Amino acid sequence: MKKNIRKIILAGLAVQSITPAMAISCFWNNKKSDELNVLFVSDMQNQNVTSNKEFKRNTSFGNDLIKLIVKGKEREFVNGFGTHAGSNIDNKRNVNTVILNIENKNFDYFSTYFGVDASKQDHGNGIKFRFYGSKDNKEWTELLDDKKVYKGTSEAGFAKLNIKNMNFLKIEIDTNGNDGWDHASFGNAYFYKEKYELNLDEPVSNIKSITKGDETEIKNKLFSSIDDVSSYKKVIFKKIIVDRIGENRLNDLMHFNDIKETVEWLLGDDEALELYANGGDLDGSNSSSQWIKSLKILSKIYSKFKGDFIVNDKDPLSGIPLKTVYKKMAISISLVYVNDVMDWWRQPQTISDPIVRYSLFKKLHNENDKQDQIEYLSELKNNDLSKLSKRQSEDINNRIKVIEDQLSKNIFHRKLNVKVFDNLTIEHMRWIFNTWMNDEEINWLNYYGRRLHGFNGKLSIGGYDYMPYTTPAAHHDYFKKFELNNPDSEKAKEEFARMDKKWNLTKFGIKNNGLYKAWVGIEVGQVCGGISKLGSAMTSALGLPSTVVGQPGHAAYLNYRGNGIWSLDNNVGGWSTANKGERMPLNLTSSRWDITVPKKHGNVNFILLAEDALINYDDYYESENLRYLANTYFKNDELKYLSILNNSLKKYKANYKTLYDMLMVYKDKNDYEKVEFGKKVLSNLKTYPFPYAYMVKYIISIIGDKTLQFELTNLLNKQLKEDANIEGTKNDYIIKHQANSFFSGEVDDTLGKFSFDGPNANKIIFNEKFTGSNQFRISFDGGAEFKITSDRIYTLTSKDLEKINETNNIILGINGTNETFTIDIKKYENVENELIVNEYDGSFVGKNIDKYEWSFDKQTWQDLANYKFNLSVGETKTVFLRKKASAHYLSSEIIEKQLTKANPGDNLVYIPNDKYSGETSSEETRWGRNQYGKYAFDSDPRTFFHTHWGGDDKKHIIWTLNERTKIAEIEYESSGGNGTLLEGDLYYSDDKINWHKISSFTLDRNSSKSRIKTNYTNKIKYLKLVATKTHGSTMNKWLSAKGLELFTYK
Structure with missing residues (x-):
């Protein structure tokens, strides 16, 4: 053409x-x-x-x-x-x-x-x-x-x-x-236009980052008193802001009147200057061009709302000056809007306007729910209760009563949670203004966040409060079914009208324009991502910081509850797996560590440390100012650099960035210095497992000396164990989980526990780390049907227990994911010879006897441990045994045993092992041998005792009788190997200090059981057997025994 x-x-x-x-x-x-x-x-x-x-x-x-x-x-x-x-x-x-x-x-x-x-x-x-x-x-x-x-x-x-x-x-x-x-x-x-040509080549201002005089004074005071430097914070803040953009670039921007006014306001308003300087790095690129964009956005807001920033009135509820609140809002928006902010469907048509978002939140901040209560009361009273269930009717009547009471007493609630909102730092507030939500829907989300509980002041956290778990394409299928992509379609108009009536859409200016909206997700449901995005959007619309975070194959959302408390809602993977690719508060992250750590760990776990820093705002930022000055002026002077960084830690010891800067110096020092620095990290970051573990693991990885490696590793594990058992802090359950997740490089992902016995018998205890807004699913029939509960502890009914078997198991899940966790129900297997009969006592023995119960009729069952059947010599009884249900094991099949009581010997009476305690001079427990001293006294010939394999010069056995008793004989059963007793002496004592010899004895090497006669008829308290000769590959080195039994005179 x-x-x-x-x-x-x-x-x-x-x-x-x-x-x-x-x-x-x-x-x-x-x-x-x-x-x-x-x-x-x-x-x-x-x-x-x-x-x-x-x-x-x-x-x-x-x-x-x-x-x-x-x-x-x-x-x-x-x-x-x-x-x-x-x-x-x-x-x-x-x-x-x-x-x-x-x-x-x-x-x-x-x-x-x-x-x-x-x-x-x-x-x-x-x-x-x-x-x-x-x-x-x-x-x-x-x-x-x-x-x-x-x-x-x-x-x-x-x-x-x-x-x-x-x-x-x-x-x-x-x-x-x-x-x-x-x-x-x-x-x-x-x-x-003509006559409006600009001369952009000549400067109209000469703003300097810092004057030579201020620079010299600050450098000098850095080594006299760190408190002196804090008096220069205004100069430091100005330098931070100017350096972000650059002197020449900022002076070029001063050609533009709007920016000129904004810069002059920033530099002249100490509070605004500090807020902007301390607001943190930008999301994504922190380049000069992005900071210019931030300044332009702030200029845009300042030009339109400059009167807001001089309002001296204090908010009547929070007590914070309104000008402070408005400054934080404006600056937060200017920091996050350098990148596009849009709805969670990521539709470009919904890119947010910073002016609009500021206006919306300012209006919400200053309004209460009086009109909402009046309209809601009218709506409630228009319900035809005859068409509702008893429960629904009672709920409506209760809500009417609450609203009428509030209106009669002029009790109204603010639309934002201003007690939290007004006290937020910039770092917190950024997670309100960059939330994925459409400007058009903010008022609607705020309204339904307050409406859920009937405008009684309690707020919803979104998520499952409104949105069911369905399918990823539910919104797409819904739009296709009703042609909502074409808003002019009659079908679309009809459906939108129906939804408008149900969800009050046009009341809040929500249009039928072919775009996905939050109400669509609420109406048809979504999977974990949509549920968490709704939760984050609704929470943020109520003035509470929130953000969506990732977990393996799942999305959860992090919510700020105020008072330093964060919660993880729609939580499936646990705190330790939660990750956020975007910037975290204070830009604290695990991504800088090129070390071997559990792959599941995510940087969301740095939020507790960031929160502590923000709670200690003044100390933290004074610490940061010192760190900034150290990096600006003394990076190449190691002694001065470390001196200032140490002063930074005196202001706020847990400054992770300062510790990191110091580590970049210490990584090139000798191993002893590295260990000492590692100890400092553990001390300063105590109760923050992720930050200290990442840093210390890195230090360990660069230590060459294996002994020093072990020392620091041991200290790290001790601190992790201490934090794994922490009590009495507001976040102890999070800290415990974080610390435990480092052991063996594994994260505890157990959803719940169950036991047939113990203090929580027949209860399912869901893992505390998964509690929050979750709904749990429980199946007792192999997953055919699920019960839904929000309770962390669920007590099984008799019908539930009847359904449990080895095939069905117990299957647990969380609403929001199809993944399930199976509690594997098993049936105990009887080991025919696990229990044997002690014929001298007419009782059963075995190391697992406490797991058994017995019966004479298979109907009435009693615990077997410590039970005495009181048989007469020569008497025999039939006893039924089974392993009792415990942990996640069902009771075993029933076995039949013949219980008899043998004659211990002429004129002798057997002394049961509960009438005394025993001890041996040593025992062998290394390398899995389990040849404990206690096995000499357990009346079970399947176990045996052996002295320490390194040798034992004493080779003795001592009995302490519960009551003074005459000891007639000792039965010794040989293990048949090293340490077989051949000769020995017997002693008695009244105080276990002074021993008196009773007699000596000699045994047959080839006899498995031998009787040792004491030939002593007085009652004694302590009895000692000393081996003087034993058999083995090395003679007289060890002593061993399958069993030792005592007998008294009849």
Whole structure:
């Protein structure tokens, strides 16, 4: 197609004429188009800019500041735009066409510097530029065809183009054959009317980051008294803000009246200065160009609401000056809106306007629910209770009673939780204003967050309060079913009307415009992501910080409850697995550690440390100021650098950033110094397992000495164990879970526990870390049906117990995920010979006897442990045994045993082992041998005792009788190996100190059981057997026994 192009005489490529400096009026406000005298391209609305390549406002195509060569030197531009040569449409011409629509603006001139961004240097084969104007976007007049080929090292072009009577400007950016390195940059690109030409080349201010005098004084005071430095905080805050942007860039921005006013306000208002300086790094890039964007957003808010920031009245509920609240709101928004904020469906049409969001929250902050209560009371009274269940009727009557009582007493509630909201720091408030929610829906979300509990002052946390768990595509299917993507459809109109009646949509200005809305998710449900996003949005709309966080295969949401308390709701994976890819408060994160740690650990666990720092706001930021000064002035002087960082820790010992800066020095020191620094980390960060564990594990990884590695590892584990058992803190259950998650590199993911016995018999105890807003699912029939409960402790009914068997098990889940946790129900297996009969006593013995119960009739059962059947010598009884149900094991099958009582010998009576206690001179418990001394006295020949395998010179056994008793005989049962008793002496004592010999004895080596006669008829309290000769691979080195029994005289 032939282009309609005609040439006119250019206003020229001449150097811009010098006119008096002129501040720019509010070029981004909502003035009528014919009132605009100046319009920068970077401030044009999206619909008025088209480009074949990505169009970047106020940055180069590479997302940095725009840089061009002007008068032989590299110059940065704080205003302009960047794009790329070439076309995604017209590949033949390799031309990117940018069209700027200025219809009805009546501008006379367009001015810009242009060229290849200086960051591309001499790379590539350069690009060319052409400019055209048009009245109708069809016929184009050539304004400039620049034949020069531009590279990053080329002198930038400058165009001042006459565009009178034109409504469109077109710029063609030609690749000159190859599009490599073709980053086209335009500096100070703007339209203006006659007499409004700007002189942007001459400074209108000379703001300095810091004066030489202040700098010298601060440096000197850093080594005299750290408190002296705190008196310079205003100077420090100014330096922080100016350095973020850069002196030259900030002075360039001062050409614009709106920014000039905002900067002068910031530098003149101590509170605003501190809030902006301490507001934290930006999300994503922390570059100068992003800080310029933040300042422009703040300027936009300040220009419209500057009166808010001088309101001295205090909020009657929170007691905080309103000007302070409004400043925090404005600054928080300016920090988060450098990136697009939109709804959770991520629909670009919902990108939030910072002015709108500020206005919405300001209005909500100052309103109460009086009118809501009046309207809700009328709605409740209009219900036909005869059509409702008894429970529903009672609930409505109770709500009516509450509302009537509140209205009669003038009890009204604020729409925001101002007691929390007004006291938030900037770091907290950022998690309100960057929440994924549509501006259109904020009032609606706030309303339903208060309505759930009948406007009684209690607030919903969203999530399951409103949204059921369904399918990921529920919203898509719903829109398709009712043609809601086409709002003009009759079907869509009818359905929207029905939903409007149900959810009060149009009352809050919510439109039927073909976009997904929060009400859609509530109506049809979602999976974990939608449920958590609703929870975060509704909570934030009520003035409480909240954010969505990830867990493996799941989304949860983190909520601030005030008073330093954070909760994790819709929690399936536990605290230790929770992660957030975006910036955390104070930018504390685990991502900096290149070490081996459990893969499930997430940086959400740094929130407790961040919260402590923000609770100790003044101390923390004084500490941060010292750290900032150390890094600014003394990074290359190690002694002074560490001295200031240590002073930083004196102000706030848990400053993680300071400890990290110190670690970057200590990592190059010797191993002993590394260990000492590791001890400091453990001491300073105690009760914050993730921060100290990550840092100390890194230190351990760079220690070469294995002994020192072990020392620090041991100290780390001790601290983790201490924190794993912490009690009495407001976050102890979180700290316990975090600390426990580091042991063995595993995270405890057990959803719940169950036992048939013990103090919590027949109860399911859900893991505390999963409590919150969750609903739990329980199945006793193999997953066919689930019971739903919100209780952390669920007591099984008799019907529940009847259903439990080895096949069905107990299956637990959490609403919001299909994943389940199975409590494996098993049936105890009887080991036929696990229990044997002690025929001398007529009783059962065995190490698991406490797990058994017995019966004579298979109906009535009693615990077997310590039960005496009192048989007569020669008597036999049939006894039924089974393992009793315990833990998650069902009782075993029943076995039958014959219980008898044998004759211990003529004129002898057996002494049961509960009539005495025994001890041995040593025992062998290493390497899993379990040859304990107690096994000499347990009447069970299947166990045996052995002295220490290293040898035992004493080789003795002592009995302590409960009562003074005559001891007639001792029965010794040999283990048949090393330590077999051959000869020995017997002693008695009254005090276990002074021993008196009774007799000596000799035993047959080949006899498995032998009787030792004492030949002593007096009662004794203590009896000792001393082995004088034992058999073994080394003679007389050990003593062993399968059993030792005592007998008295009849």
